[in-house]
Amino acid sequence: MADETASDDLPPTANRFAEDNPAVWDAYTDLGRACSEAGPLDDETKRLVKLALAVGSQSEGAVHSHVRRGLDEGLSAEELQHVATLAIPTVGFPKAMAARSWVSDLTDE
Template sequence: MANTNDDTGTPAAFKQFSTRFPQIAERYEALGKAVHEHGPLNDRERALVKLAISGTAGLGSAFKTHIRKGREAGITRAEMEHVVLLFLPTIGLPAMIRAMRLIERMYAPNDAGTNP
C-alpha cells in the first residue's frame, strides 16, 4: 500500500481500507467525529493534542496528517515546533528531531511562525 496522500490529504492506505471495508471505515469516521465533539477542547487545542499524540507515538503518516490538519485549524509552524520541542525531556532527542524534520518538510524554510 502506498503511503502518499491524494489531493484531498487522505492517506492512500486509508482510502484503500475504506474501499475494502466501507462500513468499518464509516464507523471509524463517526467515532472520530464523536470524540472530537465531546468535551471542552476547541479545534486548535484538539489539533495540538493530536499532533503531540501522533508525534510521540512515532506515527509518521498520522503525524503528517495532523500537521496538515493543524495548519487548517490555524496552528502556526512556531506552535507546532513548540509542541515538538516539548517531546525532548519525555521521549528524547532522536524522536524530537524526527518530528521536527517532518514539520520542516511540510513547510517552506522561510515561514517560521506563520501559516502560508
C-alpha cells in the same frame, strides 16, 4: 464507498481501506467525531493534542496528517514545531528531532 469527499484527501493506503471497507471506515470516522465532541477542548487545542499524540507514538504519517490539518486550520509552523520541541524531555531528543523533521516536511514547503 464511505464518504467519497472525505477519502479524496486520504493517503493512498487509508483511501484504499476506506473504499474496501466502507462500514469499518464509517464506524472509525464516527468514533473520531464522537471523541472530538466528548469534551470541552476547543478545536485548536484538540489539533495540538492530536499532533502531540502522533509525535509520542512516533507515527510519521499521523504527524504529517495533523500538521497538514493544523496549517489548514490556521496554526503557524512555529506552533506546530513547538509541539515537537515539548516532546524532548518526554520521548527523548532523537525522537523529538525526528518529529521536528516530519513537521518541517510540510512547513518548509
